[in-house]
Amino acid sequence: xxxxxxxxxxxxxxxxxxxxxxxxxxxxxxxxxxxxxxxxxxxxxxxxxxxxxxxxxxxxxxxxxxxxxxxxxxxxxxxxxxxxxxxxxxxxxxxxxxxxxxxxxxxxxxxxxxxxxxxxxxxxxxxxxxxxxxxxxxxxxxxxxxxxxxxxxxxxxxxxxxxxxxxxxxxxxxxxxxxxxxxxxxxxxxxxxxxxxxxxxxxxxxxxxxxxxxxxxxxxxxxxxxxxxxxxxxxxxxxxxxxxxxxxxxxxxxxxxxxxxxxxxxxxxxxxxxxxxxxxxxxxxxxxxxxxxxxxxxxxxxxxxxxxxxxxxxxxxxxxxxxxxxxxxx
Amino acid sequence: xxxxxxxxxxxxxxxxxxxxxxxxxxxxxxxxxxxxxxxxxxxxxxxxxxxxxxxxxxxxxxxxxxxxxxxxxxxxxxxxxxxxxxxxxxxxxxxxxxxxxxxxxxxxxxxxxxxxxxxxxxxxxxxxxxxxxxxxxxxxxxxxxxxxxxxxxxxxxxxxxxxxxxxxxxxxxxxxxxxxxxxxxxxxxxxxxxxxxxxxxxxxxxxxxxxxxxxxxxxxxxxxxxxxxxxxxxxxxxxxxxxxxxxxxxxxxxxxxxxxxxxxxxxxxxxxxxxxxxxxxxxxxxxxxxxxxxxxxxxxxxxxxxxxxxxxxxxxxxxxxxxxxxxxxxxxxxxxxxxxxxxxxxxxxxxxxxxxxxxxxxxxxxxxxxxxxxxxxxxxxxxxxxxxxxxxxxxxxxxxxxxxxxxxxxxxxxxxxxxxxxxxxxxxxxxxx
Numbered sequence: 088x089x090x091x092x093x094x095x096x097x098x099x100x101x102x103x104x105x106x107x108x109x110x111x112x113x114x115x116x117x118x119x120x121x122x123x124x125x126x127x128x129x130x131x132x133x134x135x136x137x138x139x140x141x142x143x144x145x146x147x148x149x150x151x152x153x154x155x156x157x158x159x160x161x162x163x164x165x166x167x168x169x170x171x172x173x174x175x176x177x178x179x180x181x182x183x184x185x186x187x188x189x190x191x192x193x194x195x196x197x198x199x200x201x202x203x204x205x206x207x208x209x210x211x212x213x214x215x216x217x218x219x220x221x222x223x224x225x226x227x228x229x230x231x232x233x234x235x236x237x238x239x240x241x242x243x244x245x246x247x248x249x250x251x252x253x254x255x256x257x258x259x260x261x262x263x264x265x266x267x268x269x270x271x272x273x274x275x276x277x278x279x280x281x282x283x284x285x286x287x288x289x290x291x292x293x294x295x296x297x298x299x300x301x302x303x304x305x306x307x308x309x310x311x312x313x314x315x316x317x318x319x320x321x322x323x324x325x326x327x328x329x330x331x332x333x334x335x336x337x338x339x340x341x342x343x344x345x346x347x348x349x350x351x352x353x354x355x356x357x358x359x360x361x362x363x364x365x366x367x368x369x370x371x372x373x374x375x376x377x378x379x380x381x382x383x384x385x386x387x388x389x390x391x392x393x394x395x396x397x398x399x400x401x402x403x404x405x406x407x408x409x410x411x412x413x414x415x416x417x
Numbered sequence: 418x419x420x421x422x423x424x425x426x427x428x429x430x431x432x433x434x435x436x437x438x439x440x441x442x443x444x445x446x447x448x449x450x451x452x453x454x455x456x457x458x459x460x461x462x463x464x465x466x467x468x469x470x471x472x473x474x475x476x477x478x479x480x481x482x483x484x485x486x487x488x489x490x491x492x493x494x495x496x497x498x499x500x501x502x503x504x505x506x507x508x509x510x511x512x513x514x515x516x517x518x519x520x521x522x523x524x525x526x527x528x529x530x531x532x533x534x535x536x537x538x539x540x541x542x543x544x545x546x547x548x549x550x551x552x553x554x555x556x557x558x559x560x561x562x563x564x565x566x567x568x569x570x571x572x573x574x575x576x577x578x579x580x581x582x583x584x585x586x587x588x589x590x591x592x593x594x595x596x597x598x599x600x601x602x603x604x605x606x607x608x609x610x611x612x613x614x615x616x617x618x619x620x621x622x623x624x625x626x627x628x629x630x631x632x633x634x635x636x637x638x639x640x641x642x643x644x645x646x647x648x649x650x651x652x653x654x655x656x657x658x659x660x661x662x663x664x665x666x667x668x669x670x671x672x673x674x675x676x677x678x679x680x681x682x683x684x685x686x687x688x689x690x691x692x693x694x695x696x697x698x699x700x701x702x703x704x705x706x707x708x709x710x711x712x713x714x715x716x717x718x719x720x721x722x723x724x725x726x727x728x729x730x731x732x733x734x735x736x737x738x739x740x741x742x743x744x745x746x747x748x749x750x751x752x753x754x755x756x757x758x759x760x761x762x763x764x765x766x767x768x769x770x771x772x773x774x775x776x777x778x779x780x781x782x783x784x785x786x787x788x789x790x791x792x793x794x795x796x797x798x799x800x801x802x803x804x805x806x807x808x809x810x811x812x813x814x815x816x817x818x819x820x821x822x823x824x825x826x827x828x829x830x831x832x833x834x835x836x837x838x839x840x841x842x843x844x845x846x847x848x849x850x
Contacts, residue, residue, distance in 0.1 A: 157838075160530035174838075194846040201849050263697045281626055284698070285682040363689070367682030368632040369675070371848035379634050379841045382502045383833055384509050384527045 153390035163386055171391035195376065195392060199399060202372045205287070206355040209294045213351050214344065216295065217302035221343070224303075225310035226336075234311075241303050249297070249360075256293050256365045260284040285367025293365040298354055302347035309343030310336070345411035352403050356396065467748035468493040469741075472507055473519025474500075477596055477733060481803065482764055486755050492748045501633075509533060512738040516749050520592060522732045523635075523831040525572035529581055529591055534736040536575050536589035541750050544757045548773045552594030552732065553586060557824045562727075564827035566639070566657025569594055569732040592734040593753050594773035596765045599728035599823050603704030605694060605718050613701055613722040616640065617647035620670075625679050629693050629702035632683035634844035635837065639729055639829055640703040642667050647726050657832040661839055668843040672850040683848070687711075694719055706769050709816065710808060721816035727828030728817070734773075766790045767803040771820055793819035 156166045178193045180186025192200070220241070228234045244252055259265050260283040267279040282288055313336060321331045359374025368375075373396045380389035471478060475498045483496035497515070499507065508518045512533040520528065528534055539545045551557040555570040573594070574585030581591060604613045609624065619628055619640065631637040642656050642663075651666050653659060659667075674680065681699050684690045691711045693699045704721070712719040735753045737746070755761070762772030763781035769790070772778050779787050785797040793815055800809035817823050834840060 161527040161833075162530050194842050194849070197849055198845055257692065257696065261696050261698055281678075281681070363632065363683075363685045367680075368685055369680065369683055369848060371845045375848070376841070376845050378502060379844065380838070382505060382633070383635065383837055383841070384505065384531075385838050385841070388838060 149390045149393055152386050153394050155387045155390075157385060157387055161384065163384070171388045174388060175391055175395060195395070198371050198373055198376055199395065201370060202356060202358075202374075202396075203399070205291065205294075205370070205372070206352060208291055209298065209355050210348060210351045212291070212295050213299045213302045214347065216299050217306055217347060218340075218344070221303050221306035221310055221340075222336075224307050225313075238303075238307060241300055244296070245300060250364075252297060253293055253361055253364045256289060256296075257284065260289050260292075260365075284365065285369060287366070287370060290362060290366035290370060293361055294355060294358065297361065298351055301350040301354065305346035305350070306340060306343040309340045309346075313339050341411045342413045345407050345413055348407050349404055352407065353400060356400050356403070465744070466491050466493065467745050468495070469516035469745055469748055469752070470495045470497065470514070471517035471519060471752070472497045472499060472504060472515045473733070474498060474504055476768075476770060477519045477761075477765065479764075479803075482761055485760065486752055489760075490748075490751045490755050492751065494752060513740050516738055516741045516745060517752060518592075518736040518738060519595070519733060520736050521831070522569045522572040522592065522734065523567040523833055525567065525581065525591055526833050528736070529572075533739055534591065535739045535741065536579050536591070537593055537737060537753075539586075539588055539590055542593060542757065543754045544774050544777060547777055548594050548757070549775060551597070551824055552734075552773050558821055561825035562827075564657075564727070564730055564830045565655055566830035566832035568730070568827070568830040569597075569734070592736040593757070594732060595734040595756060596762075596770045596772055597730065597732035598706055598770050599730040599817070599827055600703070600705050601724050601728045601817075602701055602722040603690075603694060603709050603712070603719050604701035604722060606720055607718055608697070608700035613720070614725055615647045616643035616724045616726050618701065618722075619644045619703065620648060620674060620679070622679075624700050625677065626681055627698075627700040628680055629682045629684050629690070629699045630680060631690075631703045632685045632848075634841045635833055636729075636831055637683065637703070638664070638667065638840055638844065639831070641671055643724070643726060643729065643828060645670055647724070656829050658834050659836065659840075661836055664836060664840050664843055668847050671847045675847065675850050691715075706817075710769065714808070723817045723823075724828075727826040728823065729829045729831065730824070730827040731831040764803045767801065769815075771824070775820065789813075789815060791820045793817070793822065 152163075153171055154167050154169070156164055156168050156170060158164050175195045176193050178188050178191050180188035181190060181193075183189060224234055224237055224241075228237060257264070261267070262279040262281065262284070264284065266283055267276075270276045271279065317335060318331060321335055326334070357374055359372055359378060362368065362370055362372050362375060373392060377389045377392050377396075380386075380392070469492065471483065471494060473496075478496040478498040480496070483494045487494045504520075505524060507514060508520055508524070508528060509531060512518075518528075518534060520534075549557060551561075552569040552573060555561075555563045555568050570585065571583060572581060573590050573592070574582050574587045575589040575591060576582040576584070576587060579589065602613055602616070602619060606612070608627065609618075618624070619630070631640060638659075639656065642653060642659070645651050645667050646653055646656065650670065651663070653663050682689075682693060684693060684702070687705060687708060690702060690704055690708050693702060694704075694708075694712045695715045695717045701722075706721055709719050709721045735756060737749050737753075741749055757774045757777065759774065759777035759779075759781045762774055762778030763786075765772060766775075766778055766782060767786065767790070771791070775791060779791075782790070783798075786800055788794040789796045789800055789809060796809050796811050796813045799807045799811050802808045
């Protein structure tokens with residue numbers, strides 16, 4: 088049987104250059120190439136078909152629907168109209184100085200902005216929390232078994248369902264929740280604090296708790312990959328701890344930071360359920376607007392909003408990748 | 418998704434089922450996936466037996482109902498209970514994937530023009546004459562008042578061109594009227610300290626920070642509009658189909674209230690509304706009637722208000738996919754006739770829902786059940802839910818009085834307005850304020 092060498096993985100994009108040089112005999116070249124070609128085709132076929140069916144086709148249909156229109160009869164009609172996009176940006180009275188909406192951005196853009204702001208806040212908090220934790224795990228904990236054990240402990244919350252992790256905040260932060268009971272008991276407050284639950288505070292808190300592990304993981308792995316001998320060499324050369332951190336550890340851990348940021352970015356920009364459960368539905372995220380429209384069959388405007396969200400997300404990922412060259416640094 | 422359910426997707430919980438129920442309901446709402454029901458009995462292949470699918474909310478699509486129907490009429494019926502959003506989407510876009518749609522009249526403005534359902538011949542409906550006048554004329558009793566919005570009688574009759582017409586009765590209809598109910602405000606009397614008897618109380622400053630509204634734009638808006646009108650702030654021409662100016666007035670008012678910290682939360686699922694009240698977060702909230710039973714089951718006081726302005730009604734029914742024909746169509750008609758026969762009506766009555774052929778349901782209910790659920794009298798004995806668990810203790814009285822009292826004064830029916838997308842957009846602004 089004709090089989091590539093064990094260290095040659097034809098299915099992996101980017102690893103092709105590492106393929107060992109083909110044997111020099113002409114027959115061998117042809118045979119090897121043909122064999123590999125068939126092999127590759129079979130290997131990539133399932134994932135390609137999967138991607139076409141469940142990514143490309145739905146995406147194209149969203150793009151197509153975003154140009155369709157709902158007529159007066161509530162029927163979705165094929166069309167090529169920019170009406171959904173115009174409506175996306177449109178504010179009644181935007182150009183009218185006498186209107187109270189004068190120069191106010193459209194509600195869709197404001198919703199996008201709210202989502203963006205919340206995502207940024209959560210991302211910053213996640214990074215601030217995740218980096219020290221990952222640093223401690225990778226740099227301070229020496230024994231591998233303890234590293235693993237502690238890392239698994241970070242993952243424990245993921246063993247329960249999303250819903251339970253989220254809903255558990257309610258008896259914690261509610262008016263009669265644990266935190267309020269404690270605060271009342273030690274006498275710091277006289278009345279239960281309302282802002283603890285169903286507020287931007289609780290939403291941010293829950294999102295950080297839900298997604299911080301997605302930050303800890305990649306940062307931990309990129310920190311753990313740093314060769315100890317480099318750090319020793321730096322110390323031998325008389326580098327101070329903060330110099331070592333700034334010039335060696337931080338740059339080498341940036342790919343992990345970037346991957347963590349991308350995870351958080353993609354997850355929270357598309358978030359909608361937590362906003363209802365612990366945010367009390369008082370903040371509208373883009374996901375919520377899409378659902379509200381879908382609920383009455385308004386697929387064309389929902390599609391245009393979805394595409395604008397996707398565009399924003401792609402720009403975000405692009406910026407993160409511009410800041411950190413993941414491929415080079417890995 | 419989290420998905421939303423406009424009508425309660427949950428059944429009335431049994432005693433002691435609390436958190437699991439909430440999570441279940443939330444999960445139900447959170448999943449687009451649905452539960453296809455399998456039947457516990459062995460199906461006998463009878464000559465002429467057909468197999469068909471029905472979809473709807475957990476209000477009407479319940480294993481026990483479709484399984485009993487399969488046994489009685491000899492066709493294999495598979496039911497799929499969905500969350501509201503998923504149900505709506507499937508009904509609208511995949512009418513080859515179901516034969517029967519257990520839908521709602523407030524969605525008719527979208528469903529009918531899209532031609533996903535077929536006209537139903539009332540001559541083939543055996544008990545058509547026994548369907549009450551609530552659905553046919555909008556008046557349950559001669560002295561009843563018409564409610565505004567998508568009342569079934571406005572979405573029922575079809576003219577000779579198969580267009581919805583107000584000039585009933587006609588031979589063909591959009592959907593056969595079925596189960597229905599009316600929603601209002603639920604409150605904890607210990608927290609409010611007084612009786613809640615007006616929609617305006619939802620906006621009263623005495624309950625600042627202790628109020629929750631329903632976060633489904635179309636219905637949340639109606640509750641808010643009822644409140645604004647009850648307070649005398651604005652007189653609406655038609656609360657079931659508001660103009661942009663009217664929508665603006667209500668949303669601006671809501672934004673002002675929200676900025677002042679009036680709303681504790683906006684709820685999306687049945688479970689959330691229960692949990693808001695049981696955890697003491699709110700004193701009053703817009704509520705679906707089965708939630709009251711669920712809250713009481715947890716030992717928390719809760720009363721379903723009967724606002725003097727009238728309640729907000731909703732009405733479901735049975736529609737047939739446009740793709741069904743031949744023998745399958747005959748089987749589907751048999752299923753619809755079975756629904757109207759009374760057994761199913763009695764079943765849903767034990768969850769607090771009313772049925773269009775309610776006089777037939779009476780044959781399948783005990784006298785004590787009938788008196789409690791329909792007549793608003795004290796329970797003569799302990800009464801069970803449809804699954805046999807006792808949920809009503811002897812001597813209890815149903816809030817809101819008898820069926821007639823409740824339905825002769827429906828202020829407003831759940832509706833999708835012409836300015837729906839504008840409403841959704843502005844509702845988003847309210848949430849972001």
